[in-house]
Amino acid sequence: MEDKFIDIEGVEMVFHTRKxxxxxxxxxxxKVAKGEFITxxxxxxxxxxxxxxxxxxxxxxxxxxLLCANREIAGPSPERSVVFQNxxxxxxxxxxxxxxxxxxxxxxxxxxxxxxxxxxxxxxALVGLTxxxxxxxxxxSGGMKQRVGIARALAMEPKVLLMDEPFGxxxxxxxxxxxxxxxxxxxxxxxxxxxxxxxxxxxxxLSDRIVMMTNGPAATIGEIVDVRLExxxxxxxLASDAKYMxxxxxxxxxxxxxxxxxxxxx
Amino acid sequence: xxxxxxxxxxxxxxxAVVADDKPARRPRRPLAANSSARARQQVSATALKIxxxxxxxxxxxxxxxxxxxxxxxxxxxxxxxxxxIKLFSDPFYRNSPNDQGIGWNLLASxxxxxxxxxxxxLVGIPLGFLIGRVQFVSAMFxxxxxxxxxVSPLAWLPIxxxxxxxxxxxxxxxxxxxSIWPMIINTAIGVQRVPQDYMNxxxxxxxxxxxxxxxxxxxxxxxxxxxxxxxSIGTAWLVIVAAEMLTGGVGIGFWVWDEWNNLNVPHIxxxxxxxxxVGLLLEQALMALARAFTYEQVSN
Numbered sequence: 001m002e003d004k005f006i007d008i009e010g011v012e013m014v015f016h017t018r019k020x021x022x023x024x025x026x027x028x029x030x031k032v033a034k035g036e037f038i039t040x041x042x043x044x045x046x047x048x049x050x051x052x053x054x055x056x057x058x059x060x061x062x063x064x065x066l067l068c069a070n071r072e073i074a075g076p077s078p079e080r081s082v083v084f085q086n087x088x089x090x091x092x093x094x095x096x097x098x099x100x101x102x103x104x105x106x107x108x109x110x111x112x113x114x115x116x117x118x119x120x121x122x123x124x125a126l127v128g129l130t131x132x133x134x135x136x137x138x139x140x141s142g143g144m145k146q147r148v149g150i151a152r153a154l155a156m157e158p159k160v161l162l163m164d165e166p167f168g169x170x171x172x173x174x175x176x177x178x179x180x181x182x183x184x185x186x187x188x189x190x191x192x193x194x195x196x197x198x199x200x201x202x203x204x205x206l207s208d209r210i211v212m213m214t215n216g217p218a219a220t221i222g223e224i225v226d227v228r229l230e231x232x233x234x235x236x237x238l239a240s241d242a243k244y245m246x247x248x249x250x251x252x253x254x255x256x257x258x259x260x261x262x263x264x265x266x
Numbered sequence: 267x268x269x270x271x272x273x274x275x276x277x278x279x280x281x282a283v284v285a286d287d288k289p290a291r292r293p294r295r296p297l298a299a300n301s302s303a304r305a306r307q308q309v310s311a312t313a314l315k316i317x318x319x320x321x322x323x324x325x326x327x328x329x330x331x332x333x334x335x336x337x338x339x340x341x342x343x344x345x346x347x348x349x350x351i352k353l354f355s356d357p358f359y360r361n362s363p364n365d366q367g368i369g370w371n372l373l374a375s376x377x378x379x380x381x382x383x384x385x386x387x388l389v390g391i392p393l394g395f396l397i398g399r400v401q402f403v404s405a406m407f408x409x410x411x412x413x414x415x416x417v418s419p420l421a422w423l424p425i426x427x428x429x430x431x432x433x434x435x436x437x438x439x440x441x442x443x444x445s446i447w448p449m450i451i452n453t454a455i456g457v458q459r460v461p462q463d464y465m466n467x468x469x470x471x472x473x474x475x476x477x478x479x480x481x482x483x484x485x486x487x488x489x490x491x492x493x494x495x496x497x498s499i500g501t502a503w504l505v506i507v508a509a510e511m512l513t514g515g516v517g518i519g520f521w522v523w524d525e526w527n528n529l530n531v532p533h534i535x536x537x538x539x540x541x542x543x544v545g546l547l548l549e550q551a552l553m554a555l556a557r558a559f560t561y562e563q564v565s566n
Contacts, residue, residue, distance in 0.1 A: 058466055076469040088463040092485040101481060102471045156471075 004067075005192055006032035006055060006160060011064035013050055023218045024050050028064070030211065030221060032160075037186060037193045039203040041251065042213030042222075043259065048196045049164055051213075055194060056082050056162050069159060078106045081153035083163040087145040089137040089152075096133045099123050099152045106156045123155035124148075126185060143174035150182070154189065161186075163195040167202065176235065179205060187232060200255070204247045205235060212254045222259065225250050341532040349532035350539075364524065366516055368537070372544060374516040378434070378509075379502045382441025386498065390446040391491060394453025395483065404454065411450060419444035419505045423512060433513035437506065444505045445498035452497065456490025457483055485559075492556040499552060503545045 013025040024047045032038050040048040053059045054066055057076040066073040068080060076082075081102070089098045100120045107116060124130050127147040137145050146166055153161055167175040179202060186193055197203050203210045210225040227247050229238065238244040327343050334342045341349070357369030397404045419440040426436030460483055468478045510519025518541055525533040 056470060058469060076466075076472065078470065078472050080470075082466070082470045084463060084466065086463060088467050090464060090467070090482065090485070093481070101473070101477070105471050105473060105477070 003033045004031040005034040005036075005069060006030070006194070007065075007067040007070075008051075008055070009065050009067075011051075011054060011061045011066060013047065013054065013059065014062040024216060025054075026218045026220050028220060032192060032194065034192055035190050037206055037208045038195070038211055039207040039209075040194065040196045040211050040213060041198065041200070041203050041255070042219065043215055043255065044198070045216045046213040047216050047219040048213055052082075052162055052164050052194060052196050055160070056080055058082075078102060078156040079158050080160045080162055081156050081158035083146075083149050083153045083161070083166045085165045085168055087137070087142075087149040089145055089148055091137050094134050094136055095124065095129060095140070095148045095151075096120055098137070098148060099155050102152050102156045119155055123151040126154060127151040127181065141174075143170050143178060146170060146178060147181070150178075150185070154185065154191070159192065161191045161193045163193065165196050165198065168198070175199075175202070180235065182206065183231075183233060200248055200251045203251060204229075204244060205233060205238065210247075210251060212251065212259075215259050223250075223254055339531065341535065346532045346535050350536045353533070353536055363516070368518075368521065368540065371516055371518045371521040372540060375506050375510060375518045376544070378438050378517065379441055379499070379506050382438040383445045383499055383502050385438075386442045386445035387449060387495065390449035390494075390498075391453050394450040394491070394494070395457055395479070395487075397450065398454035398457025398487070399483070407450075411447065415447045415451075419501075420508055420512065423509060427513075433515055437509040437513045437515075437517075440509045441502045441506055445502045448497035448501065449491070449494040452494025453487060453491045456487030456494075459490065460486040489556060489560045492552065492559060496549065496552040496556065499548050500545065503541070503548060507541060 008028055008030040011025060011028040012023075015022040015024055028051060030038075040051060042048050050059065054061055055068075055073065057073045057080065073080070089095075090101070093101065100116065103116050103119045103123070107119060111119075121130065121133075124133060127150055129144060129147055129151065132140055132144060132148070137148070140148070146169075150163075150166065153163075167178055170178065183206065185191075193206075195206065204227060207227050210227060211221055212223045212225065213219050214222040225247055229241070229243060229247075330343050334340045353368050357367040359367045360370065393407070397407055422443045423436055423440050426439030427433070430436050430439065464482050464486060468482050473481065506517070507519035507522065510517035511523045514520050514523075518537060522534055522537045525531075525537065
């Protein structure tokens with residue numbers, strides 16, 4: 001069970017849109033072990049976000065099954081919490097309230113108000129935002145918003161953390177900083193993570209395995225790279241590491257040689 | 267978001283000069299140039315904000331004056347102003363049910379609008395939420411709303427008179443009818459337009475329907491609801507004058523009709539001005555309310 005904490009078998013995804021039928025994903029088979037960090041990488045429109053939404057339960061597969069801890073994924077659940085690309089914080093709530101909303105839902109039945117408050121504050125502390133407790137999302141920077149989004153997801157103590165290009169909208173420095181923080185947090189919480197990204201360095205730096213997807217329509221898993229780099233990882237040291245370069249090249253090779261992006265799909 | 271970028275970039279420069287406590291010859295010239303440019307900008311802003319409206323008003327009075335020269339039945343601006351001063355020096359007198367101050371008449375109309383509009387909000391906003399949230403309810407009511415919305419609220423007045431057998435509730439009834447549509451429709455649109463991101467958050471957090479309503483739908487749809495409220499109160503204020511002309515009693519609409527029967531044209535003009543002013547104030551108040559409750563939507 002440990003080595004297939006998330007078990008995806010023969011998943012097909014077909015969308016019926018106004019423009020007609022769109023076959024997004026075909027024959028997706030993937031097993032994710034507990035505590036593993038997986039990144040999904042591929043060109044735009046390859047259905048990596050669709051796959052993430054399937055694991056989240058926000059979408060239902062046309063065919064095939066998705067299991068999490070041996071139970072079928074029937075819908076969204078706080079045990080598979082999502083960090084959205086655009087943070088999706090509720091603008092009318094403070095950072096504290098945004099996190100509390102999820103905490104209350106998951107632990108509200110069993111714990112006292114004081115305990116819920118403690119959990120919320122702990123999540124804020126985890127991402128280093130204790131001082132932003134009473135701020136509303138529009139008062140803080142993009143990087144801080146994304147950190148609140150991560151705190152909200154982590155505060156629910158999910159079995160799986162799903163991240164949809166969480167750092168895509170941030171500048172390079174903020175992104176690097178948050179990646180380092182994420183590595184520390186994941187090391188501390190031993191979370192199972194599935195992350196969608198389009199950044200090759202991010203994928204190599206963070207993942208245990210990089211799942212590379214072919215171009216859509218009817219995209220599927222092309223290759224999987226096992227990243228055998230020691231943790232904790234240090235980005236500066238890795239920059240000149242031979243193995244790191246090798247993994248990086250393998251991903252680039254896949255993306256730009258084997259799956260060179262078709263011009264029309266831009 | 268842009269509110270964070272302060273437009274007066276000259277201010278911090280001046281502050282820095284003071285803080286440095288040096289003679290600082292150099293900054294003076296750019297500062298002076300800056301302030302004169304700013305002064306010029308301010309002058310043109312004042313011209314646009316104050317002088318232009320005044321020119322417009324003067325033009326209107328001029329046209330009015332020309333009309334009165336060609337038509338002796340029409341009161342001159344000066345005569346109307348005299349009348350207005352007389353009227354507004356004692357707006358709250360009561361001689362008889364049919365002879366009351368303009369203040370009472372305006373208040374009576376406002377009260378009808380308030381009651382009819384309030385009832386419409388009580389019914390329309392929850393109904394709008396239901397229509398926006400539940401597709402079946404939407405399909406149920408949409409044809410009816412589409413059919414009834416274009417009907418003039420005054421067409422409903424006889425129904426009100428028939429049911430309530432009295433003029434005052436009938437007027438309130440037509441206010442109710444005219445204010446309910448914008449509120450239902452805008453609330454429903456607001457609920458349907460709640461960003462999918464927020465709904466996904468609600469689904470992932472597995473929020474209860476009550477939490478979805480209070481923490482997501484209500485705050486997200488609030489600007490739309492307030493737009494509905496603003497449109498409603500505008501229409502209600504339009505309709506009340508017409509309704510009161512038909513129903514009689516105390517009220518600014520009835521007052522206009524009464525003064526027409528008395529052939530007191532200055533009073534009619536004053537009433538038009540007052541109705542416009544009250545409508546403007548209502549609109550401004552609701553705009554301020556809407557601004558206070560508008561949030562920045564999802565963005566990167």
